[in-house]
């Protein structure tokens with residue numbers, strides 16, 4: 001392996017510590033702690049793990065955590081009523097509805113019901129629009145976390161060629177917007193792109209968020225490229241009945257060519273929750289009429 005390992009776990013832990021240090025100043029100014037409400041519908045085991053981790057991280061940062069659980073068969077109206085109540089609750093600065101939702105629910109309709117100024121996931125169309133035009137707003141946690149890792153590693157990104165593989169509303173599209181705002185030359189590729197290896201070969205930055213285990217090969221990469229792997233795919237392990245996590249990048253071959261690469265696990269994943277806390281702190285300042293917290 002020649003690539004440097006981009007340690008997202010360590011970066012996220014530093015970010016969370018800085019957020020925790022900033023919370024007392026908010027409490028002193030606003031007379032209350034920032035509040036994050038997380039809503040989970042159904043029994044998906046992985047989602048429950050993430051929601052528990054979010055609650056724990058919120059409390060560790062000195063913020064108020066409000067957790068709401070609805071059964072898998074709950075009607076969509078119950079979820080919309082809960083979101084309405086959270087929109088109106090002055091103790092709640094951020095609202096997050098854990099995805100995926102059960103199949104009978106319309107994710108877009110639920111996201112649209114969240115007050116855009118409390119939308120700490122940054123998924124509301126108002127926030128997508130704000131990001132597209134360069135206006136202040138809530139930015140989706142995973143892509144913002146990727147950008148933080150890239151800037152920490154590379155500094156100024158101006159003029160660099162970036163390929164984003166994946167075009168989801170949650171990662172691919174906002175990632176591309178963030179890189180455009182940093183003056184990168186951005187190509188958005190996806191599972192149907194015909195000449196993907198050729199596009200990847202030109203890129204200084206590769207962000208893989210396509211959801212296909214180990215699809216991006218080291219042989220495709222430009223020597224020294226920075227590779228950010230957003231994929232979290234569970235695949236069969238070496239031992240019978242065991243599984244392991246892999247990214248969208250074939251780590252072993254990529255690490256031999258890249259300049260730097262995020263591992264899976266321990267790369268982008270931990271950044272998602274750290275940036276969620278950052279977004280909650282930012283939302284709390286805005287709702288309290290305070291200037292944005294510095295350094296985030």
Ligand SMILES: Nc1nc2c(c(=O)[nH]1)N[C@@H](CN(C=O)c1ccc(C(=O)N[C@@H](CCC(=O)O)C(=O)O)cc1)CN2
Nearest residue numbers: 050096097098099100121141265266267268269270272
């Ligand atoms: N409303 C939202 N739903 C979902 C989001 C989101 O940002 N908002 N993202 C994902 C899940 N997610 C957070 O919710 C998340 C995924 C992964 C990790 C993480 O730290 N992963 C670890 C590995 C964990 C494991 O062992 O399974 C890592 O990569 O190191 C954190 C948060 C979908 N839903």
